[in-house]
Amino acid sequence: MSQGSSAGSPGEAICVVPGDCLCAADDKHVAGKGTIERSGYIYSCLVGRVYTQQQEDKTELVEVRTGQEQNIVPTAGSVVTAKVTYVNPRFLRCEILCIGETVLKHKFRGMLKKEDVRATERDKVKMYECFRPGDVILAKVVSLGDALSYVLSTAENELGVALAHSEAGALMVPLSWAEMRCPLTQARELRKVAKIPPEDVAFRLARSADRRPRRRLSPGATGPLLSIQHTADQPEVQAVA
Amino acid sequence: MCAYMWAPPFSAVSTMELLSDQGLRVDGRRAHELRNVECRLGVFGRADGSAYLEQGNTRVLATVYGPHEARAAQRRHDVASINCQYRQAVFSGWERGRRAGGGGDRRAQELGALLQNTLESVVLVELYPRSQIDVYVQVLQADGGTYATCVNAATLALIDAGVALRDYVCACSASVLRDQPLVDLNSLETSGAPELTAALLPRSGRLPLLEMSQRFHVDKLGELLDVAETACRDVHTILNRAVRRHVSARSSEK
Amino acid sequence: MAADMRAIQPESLYKLHLECEERPDGRKLDAARTTVVTRGGITTADGSAFCRSGHTSVLCGIKAEVCTPATDAPPDRGWVVPNLELPALCHHRFRPGPPSEAAQTASAQLLQLLDASGALDRTQLCIEAGQAVWVLYCDLICLSHDGNVLDVALLALSAALTDLRLPSAEWDATEERLRVKPAQRTPLKLGPLPLAATLAVFDKETLVLDPAGDEEMLCEASVTVAWAGDSMVLLDKTGGCELSLEAMDRCIALSKKRSLELKKLLDCCTQSGEVEKGE
Numbered sequence: 056m057s058q059g060s061s062a063g064s065p066g067e068a069i070c071v072v073p074g075d076c077l078c079a080a081d082d083k084h085v086a087g088k089g090t091i092e093r094s095g096y097i098y099s100c101l102v103g104r105v106y107t108q109q110q111e112d113k114t115e116l117v118e119v120r121t122g123q124e125q126n127i128v129p130t131a132g133s134v135v136t137a138k139v140t141y142v143n144p145r146f147l148r149c150e151i152l153c154i155g156e157t158v159l160k161h162k163f164r165g166m167l168k169k170e171d172v173r174a175t176e177r178d179k180v181k182m183y184e185c186f187r188p189g190d191v192i193l194a195k196v197v198s199l200g201d202a203l204s205y206v207l208s209t210a211e212n213e214l215g216v217a218l219a220h221s222e223a224g225a226l227m228v229p230l231s232w233a234e235m236r237c238p239l240t241q242a243r244e245l246r247k248v249a250k251i252p253p254e255d256v257a258f259r260l261a262r263s264a265d266r267r268p269r270r271r272l273s274p275g276a277t278g279p280l281l282s283i284q285h286t287a288d289q290p291e292v293q294a295v296a
Numbered sequence: 297m298c299a300y301m302w303a304p305p306f307s308a309v310s311t312m313e314l315l316s317d318q319g320l321r322v323d324g325r326r327a328h329e330l331r332n333v334e335c336r337l338g339v340f341g342r343a344d345g346s347a348y349l350e351q352g353n354t355r356v357l358a359t360v361y362g363p364h365e366a367r368a369a370q371r372r373h374d375v376a377s378i379n380c381q382y383r384q385a386v387f388s389g390w391e392r393g394r395r396a397g398g399g400g401d402r403r404a405q406e407l408g409a410l411l412q413n414t415l416e417s418v419v420l421v422e423l424y425p426r427s428q429i430d431v432y433v434q435v436l437q438a439d440g441g442t443y444a445t446c447v448n449a450a451t452l453a454l455i456d457a458g459v460a461l462r463d464y465v466c467a468c469s470a471s472v473l474r475d476q477p478l479v480d481l482n483s484l485e486t487s488g489a490p491e492l493t494a495a496l497l498p499r500s501g502r503l504p505l506l507e508m509s510q511r512f513h514v515d516k517l518g519e520l521l522d523v524a525e526t527a528c529r530d531v532h533t534i535l536n537r538a539v540r541r542h543v544s545a546r547s548s549e550k
Numbered sequence: 551m552a553a554d555m556r557a558i559q560p561e562s563l564y565k566l567h568l569e570c571e572e573r574p575d576g577r578k579l580d581a582a583r584t585t586v587v588t589r590g591g592i593t594t595a596d597g598s599a600f601c602r603s604g605h606t607s608v609l610c611g612i613k614a615e616v617c618t619p620a621t622d623a624p625p626d627r628g629w630v631v632p633n634l635e636l637p638a639l640c641h642h643r644f645r646p647g648p649p650s651e652a653a654q655t656a657s658a659q660l661l662q663l664l665d666a667s668g669a670l671d672r673t674q675l676c677i678e679a680g681q682a683v684w685v686l687y688c689d690l691i692c693l694s695h696d697g698n699v700l701d702v703a704l705l706a707l708s709a710a711l712t713d714l715r716l717p718s719a720e721w722d723a724t725e726e727r728l729r730v731k732p733a734q735r736t737p738l739k740l741g742p743l744p745l746a747a748t749l750a751v752f753d754k755e756t757l758v759l760d761p762a763g764d765e766e767m768l769c770e771a772s773v774t775v776a777w778a779g780d781s782m783v784l785l786d787k788t789g790g791c792e793l794s795l796e797a798m799d800r801c802i803a804l805s806k807k808r809s810l811e812l813k814k815l816l817d818c819c820t821q822s823g824e825v826e827k828g829e
Contacts, residue, residue, distance in 0.1 A: 070543050072536060073455065074463035074499040089460065091420065098499075100420055100460040102543055121458050122547065128363065128427055136558060152557040159557070160344065161364030161642065191558050199373075199426060218559065226562075340694040342605050342641065342763070353593060357693060359639040381646045383637060386689045387595040387611030432639035432646075434691065436609065437594050 071099040077117055085110070089119030129154055129163060129196045129205050136217070137165050137207070139190045144182050145169050149192065151205065164204035167194060171208035172247055185247035191218040193249050215249035314488050315473050322484055323352070330468070330480045330527060331441075333534045335449075337456040337542040345457025349449040352482055353439035358449035359432045360457040366428035376424035378415055382407040382446060384435040407443060410507065414447055414467075414495055417504035420460040429459060440482035441469040444493050447505070448531060455539055464535060465504065467495035468527040472516045479527040492520060496528035556764075564768055568756055575604075575762060580804055582747075582760035585812070587705065587819045589713040597714025601706035604762060605696035608634075610706040612688045612714050616728060619683050628675020628683040632660040634690040634703050641695040641763075656700055659784075660690075660707060667744040667778030670711065674738060678721030682728050686714070697763040700774060701746045705812060708743035712820045742779030745812040747805035749773050754791050759804055773798070775805035 071077065077097045078084050086092040087108075089101040099105070103121035110116055129135055129151060137149035151163040170177045172185055186192065193214050194207035209215045212232070221227050221237030221244055229235050229248045236243050315321055325331070331352030340346040345360035363376055370377045382404050415431060431453065433446045444467035451465045469481045471489045481491060490510030496503055503525075512520070555563040556574075567574055577583070583604030592598035595611035602608075619625055636653040638646045649657075664670060675684040688710065690703050715735035722729055750761035750769035758765060761772065771790025776783050782802070787793065793801075 070540055072464070072539055073461040074497075076499075091460075091462065093462075098462075100462060101458060102455050102539055128424060136554070138558065153554060158554060161362070163365045340605065340607070342694055342696055343639070355592075357639070361642045364642070381638060383639075385609075385611060385691055386687065387592060387598070387613045389594060430638065430642075432637065434637065434639055434693070436691075437592050439594075 070102060071105055071119060072102050073098075073100050075099045077105060077119075083114055085114050085116050087116040087118035089121070090117055127154060127157060127159075129165075129199075131196055131198055133196050134214070135165070135194055135196060135207070137192050137194055139186050139188050139192060142182055142186055142188055147182060147186055148204065149194075149207070152191075165194065165196075165207045166200065166204040167192075167207045167209060171197065171206075171210055174210040177210075184245040186216060187219065187244075187246070189220060190216050190246070193217050209247060209249075212250040215247040217249050217251065219244075219246055314485055315476060315478070319476070321478065323482060327476050327478050328523065328527070330530055330534075331482070333531070335452060335535065335538045337452055337539065338546075343457075345453045345455070345459070347449050347452035347456055349445055349452065351441060351445045351448075351480065353437055354442055354445045354482075355435070355437040356442070356445045356449045357434045357436060358446070358453035359434075360429065360450075360453045360459065361432075362429035362457070363424040363427035363459065364430075366426055370428055371426055374425050375421040376419070376427045376429055378412050378419060378421070378429050378431065380408045380412040380415065380431045380433070380450075382411060382433050382435075384438060384442075388435050388438045407446070410443070410505070411446060411450060414465060414505045415450060415454070418451075418462050418465050418497060419454065420462060423460050429454075438483065440484070440486045441480055441493075443467070443507070444469050444480075444495070447495050448535060452535060452539070456542075463497040463499045464532055465495050466498060466528040466531040466535060467493060467505065468524055468531055469493045470520055470524040470527065472512065472520055475516075477516075477520050477523040479523060492524060494521065494524040494528060496525055496532075498529055498532040501525075560764065561768055564765070565752075568752060568758075573758065573762075573765070579757065580759045582808055582811070583762070585702075585705070585815060587709050587815060589709055589819060596716065597710045597712075599706050599709035599713055601702050601709060602694075603698065603702045603705075603760065605694055606692075606699055606702050606763075607694045608690055608692050608699065608703045608706045610688060610690045610703070610710040612686055612710050614714070614716055615685050615687065616677065616682050616719065616730070617685045618681060624672075625680040626676045626683075627672035629672070629685045630661070630664060630670060630675075630688060631685065632664070632688040632690065632707060633657050634660060634692065634699075636692050636695065636699070640692045644695075656703065659700065659786075660688075660704060663704060663744040663746070663776055663784055664707075666783040667742060667776075667781075669708075669741045669743045669778060670738065671741070677719045677728070678723075682719070682721055684716060684719075695763065697761050697766040698748050701748050701760070704744060704746045704776070705816070708745065709816060709819060711738065711740060711743065712816070714738055742781075743813075743816065744776050744778045744783050745809040745816070746774055746776035746784065747808035747812075749775075749801050749804060751791065751793060751797070754793065755797055757797065757800055757804065759808060773801045773805075775802055775809075777806060777809040 077099055080092045080095055080097045086097045090097050091100050097117055099119045101119045101121050103119045106118045106120055108116045133154050135151045136153040137151045139147055139149045141148040146166055146168045149165045151165045153159060169180045169182055172180045194209050195214060197206045197208045200206045219227050219235055223237055223239045225237050225239045227235035227237050232248050233245060234243050235246050319326060334350040336348045339348045343359045343361060347358050349356050366377055431450050433450055435442055447465055447467035454461060468479055470479045470492045471481055473489045490512055493507045494503055495505035571579060585603045588600045590598060591600050592611050596614045597612040600609045634653055634656045636644055636650060638644045677683060688707055690706060692699050715737055717730050717732045718734040719730045750758045750765050751771040752769055774786040
């Protein structure tokens, strides 16, 4: 996407409030986030600055951004970080903690069915050998669900268990796409592991203790905690960069 | 424990004293003048949005949580549900309000429902399906025009929370006394005269709320609505200025 | 980012902070948050105070009414009725509804603290024995909850009692009625007011003063000690992990130091009558 430009020079704080008329809603201008189209004009619905972006079809997308964390809800296709709360042979329930890069203030409920755990051999999945309560997983939102929770899926290599504690209580190290090992007892436990560079996990745990500036995530990253690169289907342990 | 005997009396004032012959009211204002307004946004860091508003001696705090996941009973699949609660502190009024304050009584529930209807006209609920927005209003000191102040405080808190709104909602109370329309009543004037509370969406000029107590002559209604609308626009100017000041202070801090 | 760790693995992140002898908001383990006390903000109440410690704030308003004591109650003593509310607006985990167990427990503890400290002699509240006594309704509203509400509520209550001005009242025996002059007001004579300090316990040994909201959720136990002048009026450690005697001694020492700071703050506030800010 091309860089947007804000109305007015960068030093000025031109701010719009809900109800301010921004421009006419003609062929050249399209209402984006934070705006609403009404009676042929585009109005702002947030307090913030106006940004315009050139689209491919020569129209300008008019947006209003508050500059603060926006309240967002999970939408279909977004990658979320969730903590597993309940596991049974048919499905599991979890609490959605982050959507993409944004940490949520209020948690949402998610559900992962047995058929959506992996792409191959979908019916032969044993839930208890893939997830346990307390695991932190990366999943993709499939749909908004019907009654109680968002429907999730981990049927990709990059999705699955990111952090898990062993029965002895220690943080486990991933061995392959299906196993993790406890560093204290050396016992192996079965999980559906997400494909991530293992160095990143330890790096983040160590870095958060001191206040030095941390390195930025690589451009292809989609998860909030771990940098994910799309790899081939063959499960293999990635070399530490 | 013990039987009630005495509480600080609330002295009623006659209509002759409420509006003098020179057109001055008990607190020295003219008929069309609003009380002094002080407001602050973002007073509590932990809530998603908060605002503190004073109109004269009426002080109200509003807090917004959300949009967050709705409870099963209130969840609607295509729009957000707005949950409002109105509470008046027990020490906020002049009358003896021992347990009549708080959240549970009927008047508080009625005002909560009224606030919800008012805000539903202005919040873009289609943008937040399956979610809930909680708006809590706490009256700390009541000196007339309480509901109007609550509506104004709730608007500021929603703006602070970053909830998408069609427009501001600005409310004001009004009345007619000896053929003279008055705006922004204090508690003495409320007890002595009938009261009309009106809320306005300034850009579109529409009224989402109109509430009346006691009796008005229908001939006076047109003039009263015009006066109330002008007062609501004045309130809008004040709130708008406060919001812009808050935003520029916040951006200069960064 | 540290923000992700706080959502996903809060216990691990907090333990890492403790190893560095620091807390997420940058305080040392035995440092309390900045406390601000403002008195007399509510003109409709007879005495009021607003107290804020970090993001926790409590507003206290006292209204005085006159009652006839019941036949089974002491005839020459007035009443104090503290009531703390934790409304839905103070934190997103509270829902609208009847008072929660936490609120009711805290209200009972506030009354117990006032009684134990002997700060307010109830006979002061008597107008005429057996006929008319003052009842002080102390309503505390928590406006924002970020941990350690009890300490802040107690400070607000103590400050509001120093701000209280009772109207002058006398009982006319000949006409058998009460004469009250709302314009003439006098303050109460108060003894040493109770002031509390709460500490959270981690790993059975590490003590953390004035826990914030997330620390309160993660701690293994919490200890509250209240002082009125030089005497201890409350020592409360309900449940949680076991604590050694040496750790308990440290709790008592830290809380005494904190209560002296709060007392200094309250004294400054009472003298100057303005907003006072203290560490």
